[in-house]
Amino acid sequence: MKQTITAKLKLSLSQEQKELLRTASLAYRDGLNYTSGIAFEMNCSSSPTTIQKVVYRELRDKFSLPSQMACNIPRQVAASYKTQWTKYKQNKLAREKGKTKKRYKGLDTPMEYSSRTLYLSYGRDFSLVKGQVSIGTLKGRIKVDYQGYNKHLDYIRQGTRIGGAKVWYCKSSKTYYLLVPLEIEVADVKPDDIKKVVGVDVGQRCHAVITDAQNNIQFYHGGETNYRAEHYKRVRQRLQAKGTPYGLSFGQRSATRKLIALSGRERRFKRNRNHDLSSKIATSNTLIGLENLTNIRESTNRRSNSKASKKQRRANRNQSKWGFAELHSFIDYKAVLNSSMSIKVDAHYTSQQCVKCGHTSKNNRPDKGLMFDCECCGYKLHSDLVGARNICMRTMILRQDLSSTGLLSVTPDVSKDEGKADNLKRFSVSLTEGQYCAGFQRQARAPRASGN
Ligand SMILES: [Zn+2]
Structure with a gap:
């Protein structure tokens, strides 16, 4: 390879x-x-x-x-x-x-x-x-x-x-x-090389949540970085208000120059953060499960017009600005260099499915808030962690494919509806059988903050 x-x-x-x-x-x-x-x-x-x-x-x-x-x-x-x-x-x-x-x-x-x-x-x-x-x-x-x-x-x-x-x-x-x-x-990764399976959930609030089957959790919060991204946004707006690019006055010209410098700084800052995160995630001999984010962005209904609230608009800005695709690609190549492998799992309902009883509903996330609260069994957990665990479980199921057939579909086929339904059926069956949930059944500890 x-x-x-x-x-x-x-x-x-x-x-x-x-x-x-x-x-x-x-x-x-x-x-x-x-x-x-x-x-x-x-x-x-x-x-x-x-x-x-x-x-x-x-x-x-x-x-x-x-x-x-x-x-x-x-x-x-x-x-x-x-x-x-x-x-x-x-x-x-x-x-x-x-x-x-x-x-x-x-x-x-x-x-x-x-x-x-x-x-x-x-x-x-x-x-x-x-x-x-x-x-x-x-x-x-x-x-x-x-x-x-x-x-x-x-x-x-x-x-x-x-x-x-x-x-x-x-x-x-x-x-x-x-x-x-x-x-x-690089040598091909064989099933026996994999000693650990992790699921990684990426998001705005937490840039990355990593969990394995033994309930080892790592949280990388977006707080400080989001704050800095907001700062860049504010400065950019101020400079753009100075006038059209290629303007004539000195003030306008220097504003343009500043804007160019700023965009470079912002890009490097995000890249650096993504490099940092991906190095932490792509440890050796690990099967890393990531969400398949293709077509996800288009399918989520978000308000972006003047009717959107201030909070919504800020969320939209962050969402479009943070390079999750970049983070994924960094993880991909670092994993390969580290005798590990990253795969994409189906991303549907990862944040809505209960990791304890498998019940899937929008109502499991009251007000789309921080807390996941299963309406069926009452299980409560940090919602970003729920995403990471579901991804981890789905990765384990795919790992079984690797062990039994030696083959692995690196990205799920969700282009057809049947593919999607099949995938979901598979995940829900294994969930109710409970055989993959053993590690997750324990009441979760409050997430520890690590990194920043
Ligand atoms: Zn439940």
């Missing part, structure tokens, strides 16, 4: 080399924008070969790009248009179903590329030799020292397979970085 991770290498460039990389990346960007315009005229073509036939000569002569880059550009542009087409089709479907009235406008104008990035193919545009990276520019190759995270450097030294890289320019520190994907060979 292969796992790809991205190593971020900081390039130590001389002034001269910096200039060479600058011209190369700017030429590349101009080439992208030129090609994008041509592809737009070709009815937004998403075929790399068709685009390449038209633009290749121009890219070589007019932008003096090396041949490999002149091949990469049409490929990148085609991929961008393909994404746009997918979004366009999704929108069309949604409009037919009456879910939205908005028309997707992404294909109305040619795609624009504004940031200074440069895609390099390994072995052709760049290579890593003897602790140095050799990068092709418009005027020959440059050899540059680099720094990076020790673990990543070890992988490179061991001769891990390397993919196509990206040169990225950080505006604020005026530094160039090379983002190199490393394909790491």
